[in-house]
Amino acid sequence: MRVRIIDADRVLTGTGEVISPGTVVTADDLIAWVGTTGARPADWTGHRVERIRLPGATILPGLIDAHVHLGFGCAVHPRPSIQHSTRLEVAATIRRALRTLAAAGITTVRDLGAPRYVDVDTLATTTSRTRVLKATIPLTIPGGHCYSLGGTVTTDIEIGRLVAANAARGADWIKVMVTGGFTVSGTSSPYEPQFSDHQLRVIVAVARDHGLPVAAHAHGTAGIRQAVEAGVDSIEHCTWMTDDGGFEFDLGLVDAIAARQIMVCPTINHEALIARGRLAWAVRREQLTVMLGAGVRLLPGTDSGIPRTPHDKYTHSFPAYLNLGLTPVEVIDLATRRAAELLRIADRTGTLTAGLSADLIAVPGDPTQDLTVLSTPILAMTAGDLHYPVAVPTAEEYTRR
């Protein structure tokens, strides 16, 4: 058994507790003990015990990004790149994304769509311990949004087959392109539903048969409405846009989303606050403020992998959440414990609790005072796999002094 004893000025357990000075003990891939440094039992001794001292640092749970695409390389023109990429090239992109995530302290992601099971095949052969909740191949219509990922379905039988195939390959979620989109590929409209009401109900019903939740990509209001009526579990983007350049922000529908406890992942990235054009922050802020006020469950995620959205900029999206009125403590909670709870993995990760996965980061200073320190982790651990992020070249030295 490989034991690590990590001391820091502060430990945020993620359960609301702040322990100072605090210690986290990990044993192989699990958290073995969390508490006040002076109160640590002397159970762990011997040459397989590694001591790590982090003066001035805070240890907290690893971060959870609930909307990523490991197989997309953040290129400005992913449309030709995905379509013309070989499986080996996509696999290389996924491996690079996993390394990037690990160094950034992002220990769990929900991957909402990759081409033709390259995600599954790559993850099966990688040493990465990043927890990936996979949607595998998203369902779409012929020529529709992201059709090049291989998920075109038309009939009920085809829907049943693809959902069953995804489930058999280990999908944790079923992703459906309820409306068209703006990136990657497809000729359908982001403002209109791609599927009929019947088809979407079938998709949700078949996913339920396989015990899988459904994530619905939806921009326009008609698509959001269709997704709510079909009973999906999460709505991605949820931008309420109309094809005349405006918005149809339906308050009754917002209440329905809240009442049915459907999660909304508004895909807020590191440039959200400075976004221009249709989805300027002032517009999104207004929508999100009303949705939060109505009690809609917010799921944090970046859509990383899409153009100009690198996999390691998650913490750079946090100022947008502060701008929505959340406190730093609430933002940390949202990106750790709350995200784990909403994704139904709180029994495995999201808090620093004995018995859970050793998913944690250490950052210089106190993130409850200054969230920006989350962007420069000095240590990251994914299921016991230790990283000294390259962002701070002297980190390893720093942690051992």
Ligand SMILES: [Zn+2]
């Ligand atoms: Zn996406």
